[in-house]
Structures are given as C-alpha cells and as structure tokens.
Amino acid sequence: MTLRLVKAFLKPIQQEDGLNISGGKRGRITIHEVAAAAAVSISTASKALNDTGRMGAETRERVKRIAGEIGYRPNALARGLLSKRSFTIGLLTNDTYGRFTLPVMAGISDALVDHGVSVFLCAIEDDPALAQIHVDAMLDKQVDGIIATGKRLDRRLPVDLSNLHVPVVYAFTEGTPNSVTFRSDDEQGARLAVEWLVKAGRRRIAHITGPEEFFSVRERAGAYHEVAGHREPVLYGVWAESWGHEAVEQLWKRPGEKPDALFCGNDQIARGASDALRERGVKVPRDVSVIGFDNWEIVAAQTRPPLTTVDMELKELGRQAGLTVLALAEGRSVEPGVRKLPCRLIVRQSCGGNAPKE
Amino acid sequence: MTLRLVKAFLKPIQQEDGLNISGGKRGRITIHEVAAAAAVSISTASKALNDTGRMGAETRERVKRIAGEIGYRPNALARGLLSKRSFTIGLLTNDTYGRFTLPVMAGISDALVDHGVSVFLCAIEDDPALAQIHVDAMLDKQVDGIIATGKRLDRRLPVDLSNLHVPVVYAFTEGTPNSVTFRSDDEQGARLAVEWLVKAGRRRIAHITGPEEFFSVRERAGAYHEVAGHREPVLYGVWAESWGHEAVEQLWKRPGEKPDALFCGNDQIARGASDALRERGVKVPRDVSVIGFDNWEIVAAQTRPPLTTVDMELKELGRQAGLTVLALAEGRSVEPGVRKLPCRLIVRQSCGGNAPKE
DNA sequence: ATTGCATGAGAAAACCTTTTCTCACTTGAC
DNA sequence: GTCAAGTGAGAAAAGGTTTTCTCATGCAAT
Incomplete structure (x- = not known):
C-alpha cells in the first residue's frame, strides 16, 4: 500500500526533475488517429493503407492521403507480433577488427534495406557465454534469421546455431553440415x-x-x-x-x-x-x-x-547471404551446401604494366 | 475470388516444394504453454515469472521451474508493444572503414548487453536518402534511442535527428545545439x-x-x-x-x-x-x-x-554514449552539452625508453 | 415483390504480454 | 457469529496492427 503510493508518487517526479530531452514516445500516431481523421474504422484504414480488402477508390485514396499528411507510420512491433516477421536479422561475428565483417555487413545491409530489413550487429569475441547472450537476445526479439560470419573459413563460431527455429546462413565461417554457407573461392x-x-x-x-x-x-x-x-x-x-x-x-x-x-x-x-x-x-x-x-x-x-x-568480394558475399536468409525467412526453400564466390584481381602497380585484361 | 483461391492454393505448395531448412517459427513456446503446463492462468504465470503480484511461494517456484524446463522465452515484440520499450537502439554511422565506428560500437554493445539491449548498425555513406530510410526503419521498429557517430568531430551526419521522438546521443560527430555529445579531448x-x-x-x-x-x-x-x-x-x-x-x-x-x-x-x-x-x-x-x-x-x-x-578511448566513449542513451530512454534526465573524454598515451618503442609513468 | 449478389465498410478476433481489477476464501479479532 | 483484513489466483483490458467475418445497402434479374 505504502509502496504503491511511493511508486505512483515517484513517477511524475522523475519526469519532472530534469529537462527531459528524450522527447518520450507520447503522441506517436497510430492507425486509430488515421481512422479518426479519415472518419473510417481502423479496419478500413488498415485495408486502405495495405491495398487489401474492398472499398471505394475514393475512400482508399483519402485514407492514404490523410495518413501521409499526419505522418503515420505503422508500428513494426505490432505488425511483427501478428505477421511473425520482424524484418530484422542478426549478424553474429567474432571478427573484432571488422576487417572481414564490415564489408560483409555492408553487403547484407545493401541487399536488405530495400526490403525494410534492419540488422543487429553482435560482436562476440570468441566468448561462448557472450555469444549465447546475444543469440538469445536476438531470438527474443524475433529476428527473421541469423547470419554467422567470422574471420576464418575453417573455424566455427563458439555457439551452436544448428537447431534454432529461425534460418541461419553462414558467411566466411564454417557452417554446420546441412546449412547454407557462403565463402570466397x-x-x-x-x-x-x-x-x-x-x-x-x-x-x-x-x-x-x-x-x-x-x-x-x-x-x-x-x-x-x-x-x-x-x-x-x-x-x-x-x-x-x-x-x-x-x-x-x-x-x-x-x-x-x-x-x-x-x-x-x-x-x-x-x-x-x-x-x-x-x-x-x-x-x-x-x-x-x-x-x-x-x-x-x-x-x-x-x-x-x-x-x-x-x-x-566480401560485399557481394554479404549481399548474397542477406538475400538467402531473407528467402529462407519467407519460407522459400534453398539448396543447402557451400557456395564459393569468385575473387577478383585488383590491379595496382606492384606487378608492372597494367597488363591487358583478357 | 479466383485470386484468393490461387493464393490459398499456392501457399502449401511453396512450403512443400523444397526441403525447407528454415525451421520456421511454428511451435514457439508462449506463456500460454507455460500456464497450461503449470496449471495456472496466464496472469499468474506472468506474475510468477516477473516476480510481481501476489501468490504462494510454491506456485511461483513451480511456474518458474516449468518455464525453464520447457524453454520458455518471452516474446520481446509483445512485451515491447505494451511497455513501449523495445530494448533496441540504433547506431548510425557514416564511417565506412569502421576505423572509428567499430570501437564505439564495441563499447556500446559492451555497456548495453547486460541491459538486454541489442544494436542496429546502419552504415550510411553520406547519402541523405539512405540515411533517412535507415532512420525511418529504426523508428518504425520502435528503437529506444539512436546514437549517431561519424569519422569527424566537426561534421554532421547527412540527416536531421533533432526532432525525433526518441532520444539521440552523438558520439564522435557533431550534434545539434541542445543535444548530448561525446567526443575525445x-x-x-x-x-x-x-x-x-x-x-x-x-x-x-x-x-x-x-x-x-x-x-x-x-x-x-x-x-x-x-x-x-x-x-x-x-x-x-x-x-x-x-x-x-x-x-x-x-x-x-x-x-x-x-x-x-x-x-x-x-x-x-x-x-x-x-x-x-x-x-x-x-x-x-x-x-x-x-x-x-x-x-x-x-x-x-x-x-x-x-x-x-x-x-x-573510443570504446569508453561508446560505453558512455550507450549508457546515456539508455538513461534518456528510461526517462532519466541528462544534462545536455559536449562531454570531452580524456585520451591516453600508448607507449611503444618510437620514443625511446619506456619513461616512467608519472 | 422477392431473390440473388455485388459492394463498401465495420466488428471482432488474433498475435503475446503485462497489469489492474475483482473475487473467493481464510484467518483473526471482536 | 459477524466483520475486517489479508491472501492467492484468475478475468479482462490494453498495446497497435492485420485479417476474417458479418452486415447493410443498392441494384439487377426473376
């Protein structure tokens, strides 16, 4: 009783006591606001925005216009809860320097940003416990898939990803027997x-x-x-x-x-x-x-x-790994196995004349 | 009509047509399963697991034990929907090489992993459009905050983060007037x-x-x-x-x-x-x-x-930026301004004798 | 005039949690 | 024997969205 009072008493204080520059989340616009502003139900609003369902063309346009005007953006959490797709994937790496990870990451991001997918980067430094914490955190957040990458083709990450209920793709690191692995040739x-x-x-x-x-x-x-x-x-x-x-x-x-x-x-x-x-x-x-x-x-x-x-060509490798994990997440099937990606010769001056490209 | 039929017909086909190695998300254990297994209501299960509410010590223990046994992990999406905290932050950077970003990232991750926070890494290469896409994607995913980092103290990222409804902290890049900025001294x-x-x-x-x-x-x-x-x-x-x-x-x-x-x-x-x-x-x-x-x-x-x-000391810088954005996300107030973090001299052999550390 | 059927739009359930509220029951005091 | 208070646990609402189902209307065909 006393405790509850204190708690209730404390909250406004906390928010008061400093110039809170966080902005808070109050006032985020939901589909309810859109529906109200367009004088339709939320079902109609949702259908209008997603180009689904049946309704008059005028209604659809009006809802869309109003949504745009008031700056509505759908809450991905709510959406993900229902659709079971979070549009989020995890990138797990034990490459501290980022020598290999960064290009791979750039490729993944490059390939997936168009699909609305964001990437959790988790740097685990060969620490199994840390790796497990990161993996669990990603799974809790319902990632659509995981890409495991490393700094060496013939080493495993210090965590077992073989029986997760999300797809896993390996890039520049050794994968489990029946997995999809991308590596350089x-x-x-x-x-x-x-x-x-x-x-x-x-x-x-x-x-x-x-x-x-x-x-x-x-x-x-x-x-x-x-x-x-x-x-x-x-x-x-x-x-x-x-x-x-x-x-x-x-x-x-x-x-x-x-x-x-x-x-x-x-x-x-x-x-x-x-x-x-x-x-x-x-x-x-x-x-x-x-x-x-x-x-x-x-x-x-x-x-x-x-x-x-x-x-x-690690960026390309990342790109392909990203598209693959996305395909798996969408339920499309992918042939397991190791895919070797060709390397490319970068000609500078340490070999003499820019010999003709054949 | 025909369309709907085709769609409904197609789905099972897609799932059938290849050895789907994704594992899928079917069978994810929810609190309902825990409640059923422990023969309590989901409210009781929730309270037991969160150490809240009133109930017999035996009940609480039993629920916890059973939850552990069947491998229950709460769905962070559902949780976030209610609590308005996603335990996710975004790291925005225009440093392609990762020379500065990686240590900062390591520090952030290091500081926040204990709090269950995961980090979205978004590499925008001075491309305002790309930056905006990433920021929008992060906001849609209800990040608790954003850390902006770069490769230069006196340059802004090519995107305006000043009026977001989530807290923003700047690290090793120039911030907006009333923001919190961390930089090296x-x-x-x-x-x-x-x-x-x-x-x-x-x-x-x-x-x-x-x-x-x-x-x-x-x-x-x-x-x-x-x-x-x-x-x-x-x-x-x-x-x-x-x-x-x-x-x-x-x-x-x-x-x-x-x-x-x-x-x-x-x-x-x-x-x-x-x-x-x-x-x-x-x-x-x-x-x-x-x-x-x-x-x-x-x-x-x-x-x-x-x-x-x-x-x-970029890692320390990242650590502090991480803790700060977390504090703001939790509604704690933080003094705005520029915080300079001290550098450290790393003594190797290019200056002669390892002169005594004072 | 009745049936049949498009059409447009809303109600409600579902996703998974947390939290508040309510209820039934026990206990101790008068 | 009644009342107050405390205890353990469940029901229900909330969070934002999507999807299915239902309903009312209007129109053409019988």
Missing part, C-alpha cells in the same frame, strides 16, 4: 594471381603465406603449385608484415637465382615483403612483381608501390 | 603527447598533421603550440602515409638544425614519417622520437619501430 583467387604473374613473364614465383593450419592457406598454396609448379618452396609463417620482411631476407640470402615474383598470402605480408625488397634495392615491379591477398585498402593502397591484390 | 591528447616528448628531453618538436580545416587538427595544433612553443612550424597536409613521408623530406631538406621529435596528426602520417626517417638513416627513437595519434593497431603496431601514440 580462394583457390580461384590464388590461381588468378599466379596466372597473372605467369602471363607477365615471371617464372620464379615464390609464395609467402600464413600458417599452414589455415584451410585457406593450404587452398591457396595448392592453386599456386598447380599453376607455378614446384620450382619454389612455399614459405609458411604468420599473418604479419614482419613475416613478409623476414621471408624476403630468407629468400635473398639463399644462394642461387632469386625469385622474380612474390605471391603473398595477405596484404600485410606483401607490404612487409615490399618494404624488405626496397631496402635491399630490389625494384618493384621492375625486378620483382608482388601480389597480395585481401585488398585491404588501408594496407594495399599505402604500400609502395600500391599493391596488386586479390579481392574476395 | 584532442587538446588534452595532444598535450599528453607533446609533454611526453618534452619530458624525454626533446626540444625541437615538429608537428606533421592533417588538413587545417579539421577542427581536431586545429585543436591538436593549438595544444602543441602551447606546450612546445612556436619554435617549429606546423606542417598541414593530408591523412596519408605519403604525406608523412613527404613532410620529413621537407623538414630534412631545410637548412639548419633538424627536429629531434615528430608529433604526427595520425598514425598513418607517423608511419610514413618513420619510414622516411629510416630511409634517411635517421634512427628512431635514438635521433628522433615519433608519436602518432589514433592508436590504430594495424598501423601503429606494424610501424618500425612500433609507434607510441595517443588513444582516443
């Missing part, structure tokens, strides 16, 4: 790079790359071997500039002929390698061509000379 | 850097920075002058490595004594400068100390030697 990308070097007349192409336990490293190395043969060993290391630097030292300290091209596992390695070559007085691209992987602008474009590199 | 950050150099015994400190029309550039330059005096001119340029490189050329080509320290406007410039120094045979930090700004790991940590730099 690293083999094709590597082939693109090495063939480019071969076509430019390079014969002693070395491959400096990341840790061998990465699936994409092995895939790229495989394609490299197929195209370039086995004349040069693959140098496995870490994903850092310093490794690119060091690898060049190793290669140039070896007796015998030096490589005339370097295909690097990512742009950072390529940048380190380019720096090392410059310090040795080896000219890029005159003496040695360099190709990177990732097209990470901030690295690739700032390298001297700017780096020719393989772009994984 | 660039003056203090610059002071931190220059004082550090002075304390290390440097006397000829040059400042290589970005375009003078940036507010933060002027602010940092002001602090630089206050601490270092006017012995050296400020070199304004662009935010690129190449400019750092070129600026060093300019400085070292000048007759007379060379600087013994460089305070750079961002890490990219600092990196370019460091490279130029190394190429000239000038040793960092022995001959010249270098300090950057931003603490962009990918740049700062990969510079040789790793860069001492000023961190704007």
Whole structure:
C-alpha cells in the first residue's frame, strides 16, 4: 500500500526533475488517429493503407492521403507480433577488427534495406557465454534469421546455431553440415594471381603465406603449385608484415637465382615483403612483381608501390547471404551446401604494366 | 475470388516444394504453454515469472521451474508493444572503414548487453536518402534511442535527428545545439603527447598533421603550440602515409638544425614519417622520437619501430554514449552539452625508453 | 415483390504480454 | 457469529496492427 503510493508518487517526479530531452514516445500516431481523421474504422484504414480488402477508390485514396499528411507510420512491433516477421536479422561475428565483417555487413545491409530489413550487429569475441547472450537476445526479439560470419573459413563460431527455429546462413565461417554457407573461392583467387604473374613473364614465383593450419592457406598454396609448379618452396609463417620482411631476407640470402615474383598470402605480408625488397634495392615491379591477398585498402593502397591484390568480394558475399536468409525467412526453400564466390584481381602497380585484361 | 483461391492454393505448395531448412517459427513456446503446463492462468504465470503480484511461494517456484524446463522465452515484440520499450537502439554511422565506428560500437554493445539491449548498425555513406530510410526503419521498429557517430568531430551526419521522438546521443560527430555529445579531448591528447616528448628531453618538436580545416587538427595544433612553443612550424597536409613521408623530406631538406621529435596528426602520417626517417638513416627513437595519434593497431603496431601514440578511448566513449542513451530512454534526465573524454598515451618503442609513468 | 449478389465498410478476433481489477476464501479479532 | 483484513489466483483490458467475418445497402434479374 505504502509502496504503491511511493511508486505512483515517484513517477511524475522523475519526469519532472530534469529537462527531459528524450522527447518520450507520447503522441506517436497510430492507425486509430488515421481512422479518426479519415472518419473510417481502423479496419478500413488498415485495408486502405495495405491495398487489401474492398472499398471505394475514393475512400482508399483519402485514407492514404490523410495518413501521409499526419505522418503515420505503422508500428513494426505490432505488425511483427501478428505477421511473425520482424524484418530484422542478426549478424553474429567474432571478427573484432571488422576487417572481414564490415564489408560483409555492408553487403547484407545493401541487399536488405530495400526490403525494410534492419540488422543487429553482435560482436562476440570468441566468448561462448557472450555469444549465447546475444543469440538469445536476438531470438527474443524475433529476428527473421541469423547470419554467422567470422574471420576464418575453417573455424566455427563458439555457439551452436544448428537447431534454432529461425534460418541461419553462414558467411566466411564454417557452417554446420546441412546449412547454407557462403565463402570466397580462394583457390580461384590464388590461381588468378599466379596466372597473372605467369602471363607477365615471371617464372620464379615464390609464395609467402600464413600458417599452414589455415584451410585457406593450404587452398591457396595448392592453386599456386598447380599453376607455378614446384620450382619454389612455399614459405609458411604468420599473418604479419614482419613475416613478409623476414621471408624476403630468407629468400635473398639463399644462394642461387632469386625469385622474380612474390605471391603473398595477405596484404600485410606483401607490404612487409615490399618494404624488405626496397631496402635491399630490389625494384618493384621492375625486378620483382608482388601480389597480395585481401585488398585491404588501408594496407594495399599505402604500400609502395600500391599493391596488386586479390579481392574476395566480401560485399557481394554479404549481399548474397542477406538475400538467402531473407528467402529462407519467407519460407522459400534453398539448396543447402557451400557456395564459393569468385575473387577478383585488383590491379595496382606492384606487378608492372597494367597488363591487358583478357 | 479466383485470386484468393490461387493464393490459398499456392501457399502449401511453396512450403512443400523444397526441403525447407528454415525451421520456421511454428511451435514457439508462449506463456500460454507455460500456464497450461503449470496449471495456472496466464496472469499468474506472468506474475510468477516477473516476480510481481501476489501468490504462494510454491506456485511461483513451480511456474518458474516449468518455464525453464520447457524453454520458455518471452516474446520481446509483445512485451515491447505494451511497455513501449523495445530494448533496441540504433547506431548510425557514416564511417565506412569502421576505423572509428567499430570501437564505439564495441563499447556500446559492451555497456548495453547486460541491459538486454541489442544494436542496429546502419552504415550510411553520406547519402541523405539512405540515411533517412535507415532512420525511418529504426523508428518504425520502435528503437529506444539512436546514437549517431561519424569519422569527424566537426561534421554532421547527412540527416536531421533533432526532432525525433526518441532520444539521440552523438558520439564522435557533431550534434545539434541542445543535444548530448561525446567526443575525445584532442587538446588534452595532444598535450599528453607533446609533454611526453618534452619530458624525454626533446626540444625541437615538429608537428606533421592533417588538413587545417579539421577542427581536431586545429585543436591538436593549438595544444602543441602551447606546450612546445612556436619554435617549429606546423606542417598541414593530408591523412596519408605519403604525406608523412613527404613532410620529413621537407623538414630534412631545410637548412639548419633538424627536429629531434615528430608529433604526427595520425598514425598513418607517423608511419610514413618513420619510414622516411629510416630511409634517411635517421634512427628512431635514438635521433628522433615519433608519436602518432589514433592508436590504430594495424598501423601503429606494424610501424618500425612500433609507434607510441595517443588513444582516443573510443570504446569508453561508446560505453558512455550507450549508457546515456539508455538513461534518456528510461526517462532519466541528462544534462545536455559536449562531454570531452580524456585520451591516453600508448607507449611503444618510437620514443625511446619506456619513461616512467608519472 | 422477392431473390440473388455485388459492394463498401465495420466488428471482432488474433498475435503475446503485462497489469489492474475483482473475487473467493481464510484467518483473526471482536 | 459477524466483520475486517489479508491472501492467492484468475478475468479482462490494453498495446497497435492485420485479417476474417458479418452486415447493410443498392441494384439487377426473376
């Protein structure tokens, strides 16, 4: 009794006590206001606005006009409650830097904004508990679907998404057996790079790359071997500039002929390698061509000379993942399986002349 | 008539025609199921789960236990419809790279996940129409508030957020007159850097920075002058490595004594400068100390030697922005105005000995 | 004049929760 | 034995929308 009084007493105080600049939600216009203003029932108003039901053309137009005039916008919560579609999806990622996530996110958003879909971004940093909290929060909010993305093709997110009652699509991360997964075609990308070097007349192409336990490293190395043969060993290391630097030292300290091209596992390695070559007085691209992987602008474009590199088209990947999860949410069926998206070669100056695009 | 028939006929077909792997939403457990399973009314079930109302302790426990067992999770849409709180906020940004947005986002998410709040991320690339679409979509979804963030303190987002009926907080972008804005204290950050150099015994400190029309550039330059005096001119340029490189050329080509320290406007410039120094045979930090700004790991940590730099604590900034928008959404009042958050100096190896933290 | 049937529009249910109100029952005090 | 107060629990309304069902009207055909 006393408690209730206090509570009731407190509320107006709270709202009074400061210049509340929130604006509050009072006065949001509902379909009731539209109906009243147009002198029709809410059913008629709803039908008019949604172009459903039967009614005179004049009535429909009038309702629409009035709704526009008073600035009516339907409440998506109420709508979603009924339709069981929230026009909301969740993007789950463990890529803290955003190196991979941001382009994917941009693609998803780009593809779905026209459909009125908004995206929850949840960054979980390999923390299973945090991931579960985010997933639960998204499910509570009735997301229409979830896209899981990561920074590595051969790793799972630290949370099980396999038995959710909403569709899940995987992008640039390993999915569960019967899921839809989008990934870049690293083999094709590597082939693109090495063939480019071969076509430019390079014969002693070395491959400096990341840790061998990465699936994409092995895939790229495989394609490299197929195209370039086995004349040069693959140098496995870490994903850092310093490794690119060091690898060049190793290669140039070896007796015998030096490589005339370097295909690097990512742009950072390529940048380190380019720096090392410059310090040795080896000219890029005159003496040695360099190709990177990732097209990470901030690295690739700032390298001297700017780096020719393989772009994984992550934005397109995001776009397709977005459309797919939407299709599933709408009940359309989608063939499960892994979809490889082609990479594209971005030609800058580290390989010499802008050789003709075939 | 025919139309309706076709429609009704089509639906089952669509659901049939492929292995629908979406899982669908059928069978989502509601409070009705809980009430039925516990043999109580839904009112009692609701009160039991929310620890409100009056009932026997045994009943309350039983309902809770059963709810847990059958995996009940309340529908946030229904809840939000009633409470007028969606536990959702929107983050609007025009920072495509994510250089600034991602840390801010991480901070927001970090601060709000405990409160059950999820975040819509909307990347608008200085496109007013796109921005409006995203804002409308968020408002339709009844976000509890919006945080606007950008890549520059003295620029507005290309959309007017001043008369929304939800609270708006600005972070790292210019806000409207009576709003709450969070920004880094660039003056203090610059002071931190220059004082550090002075304390290390440097006397000829040059400042290589970005375009003078940036507010933060002027602010940092002001602090630089206050601490270092006017012995050296400020070199304004662009935010690129190449400019750092070129600026060093300019400085070292000048007759007379060379600087013994460089305070750079961002890490990219600092990196370019460091490279130029190394190429000239000038040793960092022995001959010249270098300090950057931003603490962009990918740049700062990969510079040789790793860069001492000023961190704007964007994650903390995001955290505070998140808590603030939440407070406003809850009707608590917040003093409008600009809040400057202190920067922090990240000491790496480009300034010599890890001088004692005072 | 009655039937049949379009037509236009409203009433009501449904979606899932929360909250307020009401009711039946028990208990203790007079 | 009556009354007041307290206790446990359910009924119902509310939130904003969509959809189905129903109803009244008018008109043409019988």
